[in-house]
Amino acid sequence: MSVLAIPVDRWRRPALGLLGVVLAAAVVEALPRLGLVDERFLPPFSRMVTGLTEQLALAEFWTALGQTLGGWALGLAIAMIAGVLAGVVIGSVPLLRAITSSTIEFLRPIPSVALIPLVVLIYGSRLPSALILIVYAAFWQVLVQVLYGVADVDPVVRDTARSYRFSRWGVIRSVVWPTTLPYVVTGFRLAAAVALILEITAELIIGVPGLGRSIGVAQSSGAVTETYALVLFVGIIGVAVNGFARAVEKRTLRWHTSVRRDLA
Template identity: 35%
Template sequence: MRVPLLRTGVGAAGAVAALGAWQLAATAGPLADSPLPTAADSIGTLARLFATPELWRALGDTVVMAIAGLLLATVVGVVLGVGIGTSPLAMHATRVPLEFLKPIPPIVILPIVVLVLGPTMAMGVFLVFFGCFVAIAVQSAAGVFDTDPVARATGRSYGMGRGEILTRIVLPSALPYIGTAIRVAAPTSLIVAVVAGLLGGGPGLGQSLLLAQISGDQAQLFAYVLALGILGLLVQGLSQWGERRLLHWHPQYRKEIR
């Protein structure tokens, strides 16, 4: 118990030291002449921003885009993945297109998407969807493919139909793969939602960031970046917690708790 406590203390000291170094660099250090705002200024601006409706509206827009896109990607990805995982023909047919799409980030297709859908929420949702669905599909397919054949055969011996085997054996056993894929995709969805605002002109925190940069308001720019960092930490923590919470019954997670 004492070691984790010491560790937290040292970590907090490190964070304070980092803030102190920032403050020092902006006031007295080599960066004093550059437009770098001080840490106190940025945090003060952030605190003031938290009291304005603009920040909350931008935050809401970004989160809604990220979640809507992620949900869409999950539904499409899981359906596609189950299809790929159950049929070898579908797996071979989709391998090359999926392998090609996998390393291509949504920022590549951003220009055409902005042109077709305009700088709207729908554009952001589509970009998030594009950025997440391939990974979810590939992971679900791997999960379905990894189902214990003995369990499958047992189901068949008990006279289960194909649909019942799918919903009661294959899907539950693939859930950890799907859960991991969604946990990994959650931060990505947030990043893409910010990119949609920053480069695509869509609503949300990305746009606020761009406006702060264009208007040259350094303290506000840094405050928005700090807000994004806090949001990112929250998303990471929540998705980890949610995954553990929802899948605690699966053998793969039971081991960890013991």
């Protein structure tokens, strides 16, 4: 972490990242062109990009994009609110923590996609199906982080606050929350990615309206280029979601030692 390393690093990392993208695109372009894979089934990268630009001109594409992002944001918001509330409450009460820990460890590893048959039965191919899957998957990511965060509170600081007669709410606001916030943000970053995966899965498998369903329709119409173009765009959304989560992290934790550069 020398002083000199910072500017070089700052310049080099995006450049290397870009180089990686260019190389990956070149490989996808070359494989079908060289005949290593059949281009009827994997079109060259340039054709996927052309297919994508054609998509960008369609109103239905933007509608589907809005549905995907809307479902993602709503599911993520519900999971965040529920996860943070449940985490702070359970984490603050040792008895509750002890009672729920085995249940949480049992429920957490159940893959959300295993709930697909159930949600289809209850909600069919509509938004609530996607929301259940998203909330189920993302909730645990947030909850577990918040539990760790609450457990990380310095007992001396908490006891000090108590001896100064801070109310329960005051302790949560001034002691528990600042310690937990970095964990909440980590949970948010994990949950944001998981929520997108589940939104697309629900659209593709169940047929909930959105880009995933557009991929499914393109696929069942034998429109190979269009399928890949949409898959490519979903990948771009993934990168954007991750970038968004990192930006939120930087902004929320600008006071925290892990983000502040002046302390490094």
